Amino acid sequence: MELPTRSNVKTNETNTWCPGCGNFGVLRALQSALVDLKIPREQVVLVTGIGCHGKIFNYLNVNGFHGIHGRVLPVMTGIKLANQDLTVIGHAGDGDQYDEGIGHFPHAARRNVDVKLFTHDNKVYGLTTGQTAPTSIKGYVSKTTPLGAFPPRLEPLKIALASNASFVARGWVGDVDHLKELMKAAIQHRGFALIDMLQVCFTFNRVQNYQFYRDRVYKLEAEGHDTSDYYAAIQRADEWGEKIPIGIFYKEDRPIYRSSLPQIEKTPLVKQSLKVEKFSELLQELM
Amino acid sequence: MGLTSDVSVLIGGEAGAGISAAGVSLSKVFMRGGLHVFGTVDYPSLIRGGHNFYMIRASKDPVYTQWDSHDLIVALDENTVHRHIKALKPEGGIIYDGEEIPTDNLDIPKEMKNLFAVPLKSIVKEVQGRPVVRNTVALGAAIGVLGYNIEIFEQILRELFTRKGEKVVAMNVNAARAGYNYATEHYANSLLFQVELVKATHKDRIFLTGNEAVALGAVAAGCKFYSAYPMTPASGVLHFLVALSEQTNMVTFQAESEIAAINMAIGASYAGVRVMTGTSGGGFCLMTEALSLAGMVETPLVIMLGQRTGPSTGLPTYTAQSDLRFAVHAAHGEFPRVVIAPGDVTECFQFTIDAFNLADEFQIPVILLTDKHLLESYTAIPPFTISDITINRGKLLPLAPYSGKQPYQRHKLTPDGISPRLIPGTPNALIHSDSAVHKESGFQGDDCAIASKMADKRYKKLPNLLKRLEKVPRIKLHGPKKADVTIVGWGSTKGVALEVMRLLEKDNVKANFLQVIYLTPFPTEEVKVALKDQNPILVEGNQTAQLGGLIREHTGIEITKKVLRFDGRPFNPLQLTRRIKEEL
Numbered sequence: 001m002e003l004p005t006r007s008n009v010k011t012n013e014t015n016t017w018c019p020g021c022g023n024f025g026v027l028r029a030l031q032s033a034l035v036d037l038k039i040p041r042e043q044v045v046l047v048t049g050i051g052c053h054g055k056i057f058n059y060l061n062v063n064g065f066h067g068i069h070g071r072v073l074p075v076m077t078g079i080k081l082a083n084q085d086l087t088v089i090g091h092a093g094d095g096d097q098y099d100e101g102i103g104h105f106p107h108a109a110r111r112n113v114d115v116k117l118f119t120h121d122n123k124v125y126g127l128t129t130g131q132t133a134p135t136s137i138k139g140y141v142s143k144t145t146p147l148g149a150f151p152p153r154l155e156p157l158k159i160a161l162a163s164n165a166s167f168v169a170r171g172w173v174g175d176v177d178h179l180k181e182l183m184k185a186a187i188q189h190r191g192f193a194l195i196d197m198l199q200v201c202f203t204f205n206r207v208q209n210y211q212f213y214r215d216r217v218y219k220l221e222a223e224g225h226d227t228s229d230y231y232a233a234i235q236r237a238d239e240w241g242e243k244i245p246i247g248i249f250y251k252e253d254r255p256i257y258r259s260s261l262p263q264i265e266k267t268p269l270v271k272q273s274l275k276v277e278k279f280s281e282l283l284q285e286l287m
Numbered sequence: 288m289g290l291t292s293d294v295s296v297l298i299g300g301e302a303g304a305g306i307s308a309a310g311v312s313l314s315k316v317f318m319r320g321g322l323h324v325f326g327t328v329d330y331p332s333l334i335r336g337g338h339n340f341y342m343i344r345a346s347k348d349p350v351y352t353q354w355d356s357h358d359l360i361v362a363l364d365e366n367t368v369h370r371h372i373k374a375l376k377p378e379g380g381i382i383y384d385g386e387e388i389p390t391d392n393l394d395i396p397k398e399m400k401n402l403f404a405v406p407l408k409s410i411v412k413e414v415q416g417r418p419v420v421r422n423t424v425a426l427g428a429a430i431g432v433l434g435y436n437i438e439i440f441e442q443i444l445r446e447l448f449t450r451k452g453e454k455v456v457a458m459n460v461n462a463a464r465a466g467y468n469y470a471t472e473h474y475a476n477s478l479l480f481q482v483e484l485v486k487a488t489h490k491d492r493i494f495l496t497g498n499e500a501v502a503l504g505a506v507a508a509g510c511k512f513y514s515a516y517p518m519t520p521a522s523g524v525l526h527f528l529v530a531l532s533e534q535t536n537m538v539t540f541q542a543e544s545e546i547a548a549i550n551m552a553i554g555a556s557y558a559g560v561r562v563m564t565g566t567s568g569g570g571f572c573l574m575t576e577a578l579s580l581a582g583m584v585e586t587p588l589v590i591m592l593g594q595r596t597g598p599s600t601g602l603p604t605y606t607a608q609s610d611l612r613f614a615v616h617a618a619h620g621e622f623p624r625v626v627i628a629p630g631d632v633t634e635c636f637q638f639t640i641d642a643f644n645l646a647d648e649f650q651i652p653v654i655l656l657t658d659k660h661l662l663e664s665y666t667a668i669p670p671f672t673i674s675d676i677t678i679n680r681g682k683l684l685p686l687a688p689y690s691g692k693q694p695y696q697r698h699k700l701t702p703d704g705i706s707p708r709l710i711p712g713t714p715n716a717l718i719h720s721d722s723a724v725h726k727e728s729g730f731q732g733d734d735c736a737i738a739s740k741m742a743d744k745r746y747k748k749l750p751n752l753l754k755r756l757e758k759v760p761r762i763k764l765h766g767p768k769k770a771d772v773t774i775v776g777w778g779s780t781k782g783v784a785l786e787v788m789r790l791l792e793k794d795n796v797k798a799n800f801l802q803v804i805y806l807t808p809f810p811t812e813e814v815k816v817a818l819k820d821q822n823p824i825l826v827e828g829n830q831t832a833q834l835g836g837l838i839r840e841h842t843g844i845e846i847t848k849k850v851l852r853f854d855g856r857p858f859n860p861l862q863l864t865r866r867i868k869e870e871l
Contacts (some may be wrong), residue, residue: 002714002715011730013730013731040714041717042711042712042713042714042715042716042717043712045558045711047554050722055731057719057721057730057731058730058731061717062717063711063712063717063718063719064717064718064719064720064721064729065554065557065584065719065720066719066720066721066722066723066731067550067553067580067722068550068576068577068580068722071546071547071550071577073547074542074546074547074548074550074551074554075550075551075553075554075557076554077540077547077551077554078512078514078550078551078552078553078554078555078556078557078558078562079554079555079557079558079711081512081538081540081551081555082511082512082538082554082555082556082558082559082560082562083558083559083710083711083712085712086558086711086712103543103544103546103547104543104544104547107543107547261538262533263532263533263536263537263538264536264538269511269512269536269538269555269560270511270558270559270560270686270710270712271686272511272536273509274508274509274511274561274678275509275678276506276507276509276535276673278534279506279507279671279672279673280670280672281534282503282506282531282534282535283493283503283670283671286493286494286495286499286670287315287491287492287493287494287670
């Protein structure tokens with residue numbers, strides 16, 4: 001049982017994020033959260049998708065699965081149902097989760113599988129060199145939207161709330177300590193948790209940069225927001241303009257998906273015997 | 288009056304009228320009466336109305352598929368008579384509700400004398416049953432005109448309805464008995480034959496579909512996680528595994544899409560359990576990106592691909608063998624895989640177990656290539672046993688603290704290309720799996736030396752895989768070693784091929800059947816030897832003779848004679864025999 005420390009959660013892999021990338025803040029917050037929570041490293045699985053965010057797989061020294069574009073949630077679901085003893089944390093990009101993988105998002109939320117989804121929402125495609133993202137602000141000019149993005153931005157927090165997610169939060173990479181505390185709360189929450197992380201693409205997004213968020217973000221907890229008030233959460237999620245809220249929007253204790261599976265109530269699948277008792281009884285109906 | 292021990296019965300009616308359940312019940316009557324039985328259902332893609340029919344073939348000799356023509360039609364609606372009268376043997380008979388369907392409407396050829404009008408609806412009223420009990424009355428009447436044993440049917444009804452209470456049991460038994468009595472009183476000796484009760488060759492037998500056999504194979508192999516999105520004809524695996532899940536402690540998951548289903552399975556496999564997913568062609572299309580992922584991260588995975596008629600939505604409830612090339616080549620990039628095509632329910636069970644072992648031993652994806660005709664047709668066989676089953680998880684190490692001197696490397700280069708496998712949660716080890724080109728550690732590494740080393744690593748598995756497959760039948764040559772004609776096929780055409788061999792023999796044509804079981808890796812030498820100095824003819828359920836193409840690619844042998852069917856229907860034995868003779 002090896003507890004995480006500041007040094008052992010790092011890897012020796014060469015970091016290839018651009019200088020100034022918001023992902024550095026995400027990585028620091030996650031490393032600190034794991035150290036604080038004292039979960040043995042071998043009990044943590046990090047699942048990532050495809051995009052700049054996905055490289056975090058190489059930089060965090062816990063178990064890792066770097067899958068394909070958009071599929072962080074189903075991979076996490078499979079891992080968690082196979083071994084509920086593991087802490088399963090997913091990192092996804094905005095294109096990864098909200099474009100390619102959007103179909104999985106409301107389902108993971110409503111099922112309340114006990115996995116954590118931290119999305120790197122920088123409102124632009126980074127690794128494919130600067131196309132529009134689903135969360136790009138209306139009018140955002142990019143390689144593929146020279147006249148400005150036409151549709152209104154996709155709003156992940158509202159989708160999560162509409163899908164009965166039991167933990168909905170927004171973080172911002174410019175405040176690593178705050179993001180770390182959000183991550184700790186999400187990991188300790190029993191059930192599905194979303195943190196949409198306002199992240200900064202230093203190279204391709206010149207609009208939503210560090211200064212943009214510094215001028216606008218405020219903390220929900222400082223304003224006495226009641227995280228058990230669903231309708232207040234929806235109202236706060238609707239705010240985007242001069243003021244942008246961060247923190248926990250909504251939190252609810254409700255049964256997790258596993259409680260519907262008597263098969264794994266006591267023992268994780270991975271620790272169960274492969275031998276079938278009374279195989280011949282399974283054939284009775286066919287006689 | 289003579290006794291026969293080879294009979295074909297067709298039961299037809301509207302969708303939603305319990306046609307399939309009736310077919311299974313009557314099949315089980317014949318099975319318990321000692322006959323060999325095959326049953327298959329034909330249904331369009333709708334839930335109510337339309338036309339469904341179930342064909343039963345029962346015989347003293349082993350039966351492998353449905354027959355072209357029938358001895359008895361049980362018509363639960365008028366449409367059944369119109370549609371199937373041409374397939375009724377001249378000496379055969381029809382059971383129908385004479386009060387509901389005026390005989391004049393039926394437009395029956397004059398020479399057809401065996402019209403068995405039975406007041407089904409009135410009898411249902413008498414026994415105070417729900418409308419669906421009509422099927423029970425009709426089956427009772429069928430057993431009556433065939434001179435078969437009604438007590439077996441009564442016993443089956445008792446078992447079927449015992450959970451619903453004595454009253455329901457009694458009502459159903461009365462309904463069956465009333466149908467039987469009516470038939471024997473009014474139509475005794477009308478048919479020129481009675482079906483013979485024969486001594487059972489096996490004391491207990493099971494009557495099951497390919498879907499159920501695959502599901503039981505997965506259970507026997509220790510599969511713990513099955514995720515799928517419903518799609519005909521593969522949904523039967525999901526349904527059966529869900530029904531068994533409390534007894535088997537398997538997690539069965541209806542995912543939001545096939546993409547989700549396969550990624551969940553890969554996640555669960557990475558976490559260390561045996562997994563399977565199942566789908567049909569359209570769903571498999573969606574799965575292909577993740578199939579490539581499984582190949583790259585060397586995560587064991589079993590996929591059951593149940594073919595149906597394409598392209599696109601095609602004929603959603605009908606059969607095909609047109610995804611062979613697709614299964615062999617699906618997904619981007621190159622990685623080793625296994626594609627196995629079982630030909631009957633027994634092989635569905637056995638090869639599913641083999642699939643799980645191969646997936647674990649070589650850390651590769653394995654595809655079970657099946658089709659609607661195989662998955663949804665029933666055969667009576669001796670019950671499966673699991674005492675002699677081997678579960679081999681290959682280089683998976685037990686969940687104990689890792690004690691190696693060097694940090695654990697999930698993709699360590701080894702002489703056989705297979706790396707020792709640990710699962711997340713193992714103390715002192717971290718498991719890294721990357722869809723990108725990775726180093727031995729599992730972390731991403733994109734220099735050219737690593738890329739080619741890792742590609743080589745994956746293909747280093749092939750020689751040992753081929754060696755391992757020497758232990759299993761990659762082909763089967765059925766019948767005599769040398770023959771006048773060699774039928775060449777794969778998958779569900781096995782059944783009809785075995786029937787056709789017998790028919791050709793009666794016509795003094797010596798035939799054998801080459802069944803190709805492993806499509807990947809292709810059994811090149813075995814096929815070459817089997818086809819040497821033979822007169823081969825391809826029989827496939829597709830338009831482009833895809834197996835023929837594979838054979839030519841791997842062996843250089845071009846088979847020019849072929850009989851192909853691609854209208855969604857399985858071959859019938861007499862029809863196929865005629866077409867083969869035309870080609871000779």
